[in-house]
Amino acid sequence: MALVAVPGLGIAGVFAAQGFWPIFPFAGLELSALGAALWVSLRRNRYREVLRFEGGQLVVECGDLGGEVRRVLAWPRTWTRVALERGRRGNDPQRLLLMYAGRRVEIGRCLTDDERAALRGRIKELLRPVVPEGAAGAVGRGPGPSTQDMCSGE
Amino acid sequence: MAHHDHAHDDHAHDEHHGPEKGIMRWIKTTNHKDLGTLYLFFAFTMFFIGGLMSLVIRAELFHPGLQFVDPEFFNQMTTMHALVMIFGGVMPAWVGLANWMVPMMIGCSDLALPRINNWGFWILPFAFAMLLGTLFMEGGAPAGGWTMYPPLVLQTGNAFPFLIFAVHLMGVSSITGAINVAVTILNMRAPGMSLLKMPLFVWTWLITAYLLIAVMPVLAGAVTMLLTDKYFLTSFFTASGGGDPVMFQHIFWFFGHPEVYILILPAFGIVSTIIPTFARKALFGYDSMVYAVASIAFLSFIVWAHHMFTVGMPLAGELFFMFATMLIAVPTGVKVFNWVATMWKGSMTFESPMLFALAFVFLFTIGGFSGLMLAITPVDFQYHDTYFVVAHFHYVLVPGAVFAILAGVYYWIPKWTGRMYSEKWGKIHFWLSAIFINITFFPQHFAGLAGMQRRVPDYAVQFVDWNVWSTIGAFGFFLAQFIFIFNMLACCYGWFGRKQGLPDRVWEGAHGLEWTVPSPAPYHTFEVPPVISDNEVTAAHDSVDALDKHKLS
Numbered sequence: 213m214a215l216v217a218v219p220g221l222g223i224a225g226v227f228a229a230q231g232f233w234p235i236f237p238f239a240g241l242e243l244s245a246l247g248a249a250l251w252v253s254l255r256r257n258r259y260r261e262v263l264r265f266e267g268g269q270l271v272v273e274c275g276d277l278g279g280e281v282r283r284v285l286a287w288p289r290t291w292t293r294v295a296l297e298r299g300r301r302g303n304d305p306q307r308l309l310l311m312y313a314g315r316r317v318e319i320g321r322c323l324t325d326d327e328r329a330a331l332r333g334r335i336k337e338l339l340r341p342v343v344p345e346g347a348a349g350a351v352g353r354g355p356g357p358s359t360q361d362m363c364s365g366e
Numbered sequence: 367m368a369h370h371d372h373a374h375d376d377h378a379h380d381e382h383h384g385p386e387k388g389i390m391r392w393i394k395t396t397n398h399k400d401l402g403t404l405y406l407f408f409a410f411t412m413f414f415i416g417g418l419m420s421l422v423i424r425a426e427l428f429h430p431g432l433q434f435v436d437p438e439f440f441n442q443m444t445t446m447h448a449l450v451m452i453f454g455g456v457m458p459a460w461v462g463l464a465n466w467m468v469p470m471m472i473g474c475s476d477l478a479l480p481r482i483n484n485w486g487f488w489i490l491p492f493a494f495a496m497l498l499g500t501l502f503m504e505g506g507a508p509a510g511g512w513t514m515y516p517p518l519v520l521q522t523g524n525a526f527p528f529l530i531f532a533v534h535l536m537g538v539s540s541i542t543g544a545i546n547v548a549v550t551i552l553n554m555r556a557p558g559m560s561l562l563k564m565p566l567f568v569w570t571w572l573i574t575a576y577l578l579i580a581v582m583p584v585l586a587g588a589v590t591m592l593l594t595d596k597y598f599l600t601s602f603f604t605a606s607g608g609g610d611p612v613m614f615q616h617i618f619w620f621f622g623h624p625e626v627y628i629l630i631l632p633a634f635g636i637v638s639t640i641i642p643t644f645a646r647k648a649l650f651g652y653d654s655m656v657y658a659v660a661s662i663a664f665l666s667f668i669v670w671a672h673h674m675f676t677v678g679m680p681l682a683g684e685l686f687f688m689f690a691t692m693l694i695a696v697p698t699g700v701k702v703f704n705w706v707a708t709m710w711k712g713s714m715t716f717e718s719p720m721l722f723a724l725a726f727v728f729l730f731t732i733g734g735f736s737g738l739m740l741a742i743t744p745v746d747f748q749y750h751d752t753y754f755v756v757a758h759f760h761y762v763l764v765p766g767a768v769f770a771i772l773a774g775v776y777y778w779i780p781k782w783t784g785r786m787y788s789e790k791w792g793k794i795h796f797w798l799s800a801i802f803i804n805i806t807f808f809p810q811h812f813a814g815l816a817g818m819q820r821r822v823p824d825y826a827v828q829f830v831d832w833n834v835w836s837t838i839g840a841f842g843f844f845l846a847q848f849i850f851i852f853n854m855l856a857c858c859y860g861w862f863g864r865k866q867g868l869p870d871r872v873w874e875g876a877h878g879l880e881w882t883v884p885s886p887a888p889y890h891t892f893e894v895p896p897v898i899s900d901n902e903v904t905a906a907h908d909s910v911d912a913l914d915k916h917k918l919s
């Protein structure tokens with residue numbers, strides 16, 4: 213960013229000093245657009261949703277790496293259901309939903325349809341009342357996307 | 367360029383979500399492949415319109431005297447031809463190729479900002495509708511030259527504000543494209559795709575984007591000052607109000623010279639991709655290619671006044687800009703050397719993309735040499751504003767930039783559409799293009815050396831032979847391009863039973879991630895980042911070989 217901003221504003225500054233100031237606002241506008249674009253893209257790269265299966269509970273948290281963590285829900289594990297729905301219109305991506313007591317929360321928005329289907333399978337396994345040995349607790353170690361960096365590598 | 371195959375794709379994996387149907391697909395699309403296709407169709411439409419304008423110019427210049435158009439309209443044609451070709455043809459073609467290829471080359475699923483991408487494209491039809499609309503206005507289209515020098519340009523009629531606004535819109539479109547490509551390359555490379563493993567097309571585009579971001583505000587500011595000078599009583603460039611018209615030239619060329627490199631750097635990238643494929647050897651001197659492009663980009667900021675040797679500068683200025691300009695020949699020479707060295711002892715074959723790439727190396731170099739001649743200040747005093755300059759920039763732009771675009775389309779169209787073009791017609795197209803382009807522009811060197819001025823519809827009878835050749839060549843070149851258009855459309859739409867069922871790696875010597883996905887490339891590629899551990903990427907680079915050898919010894 214400095215690599216562009218310094219020459220960009222420098223050039224504009226030199227011309228402005230000569231009295232040709234209208235270059236300056238354009239340079240400013242453009243560099244802000246570039247900054248915003250980089251910021252948005254870097255932030256998208258850092259966004260994570262984490263599912264944890266803690267004892268009897270399913271906890272979902274989301275947030276940016278290194279940023280504040282927001283707890284989305286903490287629901288009883290056995291009562292929670294997971295489902296895959298079609299998008300609202302023809303070509304919209306599918307929606308992966310967690311449901312409990314009439315509430316619905318969408319997760320995994322930045323995955324592809326294939327990945328969402330795989331994730332649904334894994335969550336289903338982990339929501340089952342009888343949990344296979346070893347899969348409880350910290351699930352991240354198991355195979356498949358369970359404790360998920362769902363949006364990394366976007 | 368690939369309607370049908372997408373429909374295909376839908377059937378293949380039912381739940382994989384494909385494009386929307388009908389026209390709304392193209393209006394709303396945020397898919398990098400769709401937008402790449404749109405950009406390319408737009409660019410070739412503009413090449414066609416700009417080509418028609420050039421034929422008006424060449425028809426008028428077939429003989430001395432005034433035959434077909436009046437001088438005012440002639441000047442509108444030269445001005446509009448340049449604007450349409452540069453901002454409507456070459457620039458969008460590069461953005462289109464970047465749209466298609468950059469994500470596939472670095473292994474990510476789309477550009478970083480897909481909606482901005484859509485917006486950046488759809489600005490263009492409006493900008494050019496507005497620009498072309500000025501042809502029908504009171505006072506006609508802009509006629510003061512694409513360089514828009516005041517005070518002449520301030521005499522433009524009603525078209526003037528539309529010209530300025532159109533230039534702003536083209537600028538916005540270029541900027542959104544540049545920001546998008548740069549952010550994508552910086553943030554979205556697949557794991558393992560380090561900067562010095564990136565294909566050269568990606569590298570050259572990154573540096574192009576950098577140049578665009580650096581200089582577009584300068585153009586925007588310059589044309590805004592023209593606007594305020596005309597309508598709001600400022601006097602940035604009007605001498606009567608204490609302004610300085612020569613400063614416009616400085617500002618314009620501070621943008622303009624980097625801009626001409628913006629037009630050529632991606633071509634370097636394409637040629638550096640194609641030659642290794644058909645020479646079946648790794649590119650010679652990958653690292654030096656990257657550094658050469660970077661130094662050309664740097665130098666392009668400090669040579670602008672070579673366009674202004676004759677306006678009067680202090681001697682020190684004339685000398686500085688002369689030497690700085692000549693310096694550019696050094697990194698350019700490195701690149702030409704590397705291309706030739708890549709072919710040295712290679713097992714070469716001469717398919718259409720390779721033919722165009724080879725013609726590029728040869729003919730672009732001719733343009734580089736005439737550039738060197740123009741860079742010599744005292745010599746430029748004679749050549750400036752003659753047909754010698756016209757010959758120079760057409761050699762670097764047509765057999766340079768445009769041939770590279772054609773080469774790129776030939777090279778990747780099997781990947782885009784899943785159908786092979788006709789090699790026979792490709793070769794016919796190549797030879798006709800190569801011959802006619804030289805018939806068009808080589809004589810212009812001689813006309814210019816003998817003193818024929820540019821941007822004038824009439825000329826002294828002594829130049830008539832050169833001009834007759836030029837005009838014949840121009841019409842021939844224009845007509846030959848339809849072979850290409852039909853050949854490519856046949857791939858898009860499956861006419862003439864084009865060969866299908868191509869392997870992923872369409873060219874046996876090709877390397878790079880784009881050749882690891884099916885042909886045609888599915889609507890979505892690399893949604894899961896590929897792992898760059900194999901020799902796919904590195905196979906195209908000699909530097910990695912060299913490293914390994916080091917380790918062994």
Ligand code: HEM
Pocket residue numbers: 513626627629630672673691692694695698733734735736737738740741742746749750751755758759762763766767
């Ligand atoms: C070795 C590299 C090059 C050198 C030394 C060089 C030098 C020059 C010089 C000195 C002029 C001004 C001539 C005059 O107006 O009297 C000129 C004009 C021009 N050059 Fe180059 N050039 C080089 C490469 C390129 C490239 C790569 C492009 C574009 C792809 C290009 C495009 C142009 C254009 C469009 C003009 C004319 C602008 C106008 O007046 O309308 N040049 N060049």
Ligand SMILES: [Cu+2]
Pocket residue numbers: 622623626669670672673
């Ligand atoms: Cu220049």
